[in-house]
Amino acid sequence: MNNKINTHVIKTAIVGYGFSAKTFHLPFIDTRPEFEVSAISSSQRNIVQQEWPHAEHYFTAEEMLQNSEAQLVIITAPNDVHFSLAKLALENNKHVLLEKPFVTKIEDGETLIRLAEEKDLLLSVYHNRRWDGDFLTIKKLIAENKLGHIKHFESHFDRFRPNVRQRWREQSQDGGGILFDLGPHLIDQTLQLFGLPEAVTAQCKVMREGSTNIDYFNLTLHYPDKLARLNASLFSAGPNLRFNVQGDRGNYIKLGLDPQEERLKAGVLPNTRDWGRENQDQCGRLYFEASSQAEVTECGDYQHFYQQLADAIRNGTPPPVSAEDALWNIRLIELAMESSRLGKTMKVE
Incomplete structure (x- = not known):
C-alpha cells in the first residue's frame, strides 16, 4: 500500500455510536496518540456532541463518508450495510476498518478487496x-x-x-x-x-x-x-x-x-x-x-490491533487483519x- 499518511495523527471517523463503537473502538482511538476522532455519524446528536465536542457530527453515514476529511473510517453499523458503506468510503478515498463480520456475501467481499487494491487503500476487519x-x-x-x-x-x-x-x-x-x-x-x-x-x-x-x-x-x-x-x-x-x-x-x-x-x-x-x-x-x-x-x-x-493499524496506514506495512483472511470466514x-x-x-x- 503506497497511499501512506505521514501526518502526526490519523483523522478517524466512526459510523455508528452503539455498543461496538463505544466499547471496542473509541477507547482505543482515544487513548492512542496516532489517532484523532474527527467525525461520528449517529442519530444521537445531543449525546455525541456532549461526549465528543471536538468531533464533527453527521446524522447519516453517507453524508459523513462523502463530506468529512477523515482519512480512516471505522464502520460499526449493522452487518447488512457493511458492504454498501465500505464501498462508499473506499470510493471517497478513505481507509476502512469494518467490524466483523466482514460482509454477508462472498461476492461483496471480493468487490471490496478489488476496489481497495485499485484505490491503494487499507481494508481491514476487526478480528480483535x-x-x-x-x-x-x-x-x-x-x-x-x-x-x-x-x-x-x-x-x-x-x-x-x-x-x-x-x-x-x-x-x-x-x-x-x-x-x-x-x-x-x-x-x-x-x-x-x-x-x-x-x-x-x-x-x-x-x-x-x-x-x-x-x-x-x-x-x-x-x-x-x-x-x-x-x-x-x-x-x-x-x-x-x-x-x-x-x-x-x-x-x-x-x-x-x-x-x-x-x-x-x-x-x-x-x-x-x-x-x-x-x-x-x-x-x-x-x-x-x-x-x-x-x-x-x-x-x-x-x-x-490499533498499533498495527496505525503502522499500516502510516508506513504501508501489512494490516493487523487482511480482508482476504476475513473473507475466508464468510466462505x-x-x-x-x-x-x-x-x-x-x-x-x-
Missing part, C-alpha cells in the same frame, strides 16, 4: 480476538510443543440468553444470528492456528421460541490429522468451557472469557501495558498423563449453512 489472552496462550503452547501433536481442538462461545431480544443482531435476515455474530471469532482463531480445513460439517439451528435466525451452531472443521469443533449456544447458564485443546502429550482446558470486553464495558481505559491481564485464579490448566498444573494466561491486548460460514441444510459434509475448495 486474535489478541485474547487465552488464545495467545494456546499459540504459545503449540509453538513450544507442550501438548505435542494437536488432535482435537474445541472452542466455545456460549451464553445464557434463552429469550429473543429486539435488536438487529438477532432480528436481521441478512447477517443476523450468532453464526455471523460469534462464528467469525471462533473460525478466525482456528484458521490462525491450523490454516484452512479440508471440509466442514455443521449443525446450524434455530432453537429459541420466536427466533428467526440461527441461535445455535456446532461446526466441525476437518483437517488431515485433527478435528476442530466450534460451538456457540445461548442455553449455557453454568460455567462455560472456552477451550479444550488435546494433543498426544497432554491437553489444555480453559474456562470463562477473556476479561478485556468486560473491562471495556466497565469503563476501564486501555492505557497501561497490563490492562488486559487476567487474574491468576482464572487461568487455565495443563493436564498430562500423571500430573496437572496451572498455566498462567498470556496478557491479552487489543491495543496491538466457511456459507459452507456451514449449506452443510446444515443438506445434512452433509462440504469440501473446502
Whole structure:
C-alpha cells in the first residue's frame, strides 16, 4: 500500500455510536496518540456532541463518508450495510476498518478487496480476538510443543440468553444470528492456528421460541490429522468451557472469557501495558498423563490491533487483519449453512 499518511495523527471517523463503537473502538482511538476522532455519524446528536465536542457530527453515514476529511473510517453499523458503506468510503478515498463480520456475501467481499487494491487503500476487519489472552496462550503452547501433536481442538462461545431480544443482531435476515455474530471469532482463531480445513460439517439451528435466525451452531472443521469443533449456544447458564485443546502429550482446558470486553464495558481505559491481564485464579490448566498444573494466561491486548493499524496506514506495512483472511470466514460460514441444510459434509475448495 503506497497511499501512506505521514501526518502526526490519523483523522478517524466512526459510523455508528452503539455498543461496538463505544466499547471496542473509541477507547482505543482515544487513548492512542496516532489517532484523532474527527467525525461520528449517529442519530444521537445531543449525546455525541456532549461526549465528543471536538468531533464533527453527521446524522447519516453517507453524508459523513462523502463530506468529512477523515482519512480512516471505522464502520460499526449493522452487518447488512457493511458492504454498501465500505464501498462508499473506499470510493471517497478513505481507509476502512469494518467490524466483523466482514460482509454477508462472498461476492461483496471480493468487490471490496478489488476496489481497495485499485484505490491503494487499507481494508481491514476487526478480528480483535486474535489478541485474547487465552488464545495467545494456546499459540504459545503449540509453538513450544507442550501438548505435542494437536488432535482435537474445541472452542466455545456460549451464553445464557434463552429469550429473543429486539435488536438487529438477532432480528436481521441478512447477517443476523450468532453464526455471523460469534462464528467469525471462533473460525478466525482456528484458521490462525491450523490454516484452512479440508471440509466442514455443521449443525446450524434455530432453537429459541420466536427466533428467526440461527441461535445455535456446532461446526466441525476437518483437517488431515485433527478435528476442530466450534460451538456457540445461548442455553449455557453454568460455567462455560472456552477451550479444550488435546494433543498426544497432554491437553489444555480453559474456562470463562477473556476479561478485556468486560473491562471495556466497565469503563476501564486501555492505557497501561497490563490492562488486559487476567487474574491468576482464572487461568487455565495443563493436564498430562500423571500430573496437572496451572498455566498462567498470556496478557491479552487489543491495543496491538490499533498499533498495527496505525503502522499500516502510516508506513504501508501489512494490516493487523487482511480482508482476504476475513473473507475466508464468510466462505466457511456459507459452507456451514449449506452443510446444515443438506445434512452433509462440504469440501473446502
